[in-house]
Amino acid sequence: MSSPTLNWFNRVKQALLSKELKTKQELLGLIRDAQQREILTPDTLQMIEGSLQVSEMHVRDIMIxxxxxxxxxxxxSPDDLVKIVVESGxxxxxxxxxxxxxxxxxxLAKDLLDYYATDQQEPFNMREVMRSGIFIPESKRLNVLLREFRTSRNHMAIxxxxxxxxxxxxxxxxxxxxxxxxxxxxHDFEDEVYINPRDNGYYLVWALTPIDDFNLYFDVDxxxxxxxxxxxxVIKAFGHLPKRSESVDFAGFHFEVMRANNRRIHLLRIKRLADDETQTAESDNNM
Known part of the structure; x- marks a missing residue:
């Protein structure tokens, strides 16, 4: 006996083959209807929508x-490399x-293990251990890039x-x-920890941090x-849904978006502003 989920996927397959679904919006409507009828879980719905969106997104939308x-x-030197690897994670x-x-x-950081596991008689030569880089344009579509990652077995591109x-x-x-x-x-901190201090006066803050928790932690209002x-x-301060690496100064803090997608902000990096920086930020916001 077939399940409701299998029956639904068969309906979608037949609709696609017969070209009854002419636009992505029609397909998304059918997907959301299945989620409302509890044929699909919210996580499954997110993955299907994400798969559809990847074909329309470009590298510039998500790159670091x-x-x-x-x-x-x-x-x-190897000692310098170890410090950078440990600090960055x-x-x-x-x-x-x-x-x-x-x-x-x-x-690859793991190549340092090979060096330190030997007697280190030979001097370290970065050119001998580093791998060839893959270079791609900002305009490359993400679905094409994912296919290239899989076939080439590379995990990073410049x-x-x-x-x-x-x-x-x-x-x-x-x-x-x-x-x-x-x-x-x-290297990520737990969801239950809303605010996590980092080096040089910075903090990583989940975007879902309640404002009263933020106020209590930083003694602000x-x-x-x-x-x-x-x-x-933060979204209100920007006036739009920001992308990763966008930043804004307000309320005495510098807010930088560390993680975000086309639906919401996930993670922020913040730092208190000095008094003169705060006055400058407030002046700029009032212009």
């Missing part, structure tokens, strides 16, 4: 901007030469701008997260009348 990319110098890094536009290749310089980088995890949602690793969460206040 150049300014935020953690790069290694081709001349870095990343497993892959672009390797640059004279400047950030001179990308030489990709370095994004170049129209002048051939490094615009940023993108990983296979960035693409998959557009389909299945955020993938947390051992942000307005709770119109919005319930910090993310809501």
């Amino acid at each position: 901007p150049r300014a935020q990319a953690v790069a290694l110098d081709v001349n870095d 990343h497993s892959r890094f672009p390797v640059v030469g004279e400047n950030r536009d001179d990308v030489q290749g990709i370095f 994004v170049i701008d129209e002048y051939g310089g490094m615009a940023g980088l993108v990983t296979i995890e960035d693409v998959i997260e557009q389909i299945v949602g955020d993938i947390d690793d051992e 942000l307005d709770e009348d119109e919005m319930d969460t910090v993310g809501g206040l």
Whole structure:
């Protein structure tokens, strides 16, 4: 006996083959109807919608901007590399030469284990251990990139701008997260911890942090009348739904979007502003 879910998928398959569904909106309507009738779970609905959206998104929509990319110098010593790997928590890094536009290749952190596991008689040579880099334009579609990641078995690509310089980088995890949602690793903090202090006076703050929790933690008095969460206040300050790496100053803080999709903000990085920076920010916002 067939299940309701299987029957629904067969209906969608027949509708697609017969070309009854002429637009993506019609297909999304059928998908949402299935979710309302509890044929599909919310998580399944999110993945289906994400799969459809990936074909319309480009690398520029999700890439890690150049300014935020953690790069290694081709001349870095092993001890310097260890410090950067530990501090960043990343497993892959672009390797640059004279400047950030001179990308030489990709370095895998696990290759440091091979070096330290030997007697280290030979001097460390980055050029011998780094892998070839993959270079892609900002305009490449995400579904095409995902297919290339799978066939080439690479997990990172360098994004170049129209002048051939490094615009940023993108990983296979960035693409998959557009389909299945955020993938947390051992370097992410728990959902229950809304505010997590970092180095140099920065804090990572979940966008869903209740404003009263934020006020209590930082001993401030942000307005709770119109919005319930910090993310809501940030969107209001921007005047639009911001993308990753966009930033805004208000209420005595610098807010930078660390994670976001085309539906909502997920994670923020914030830092208190000095008094003169606060006055400048308020002046700019009032202009």
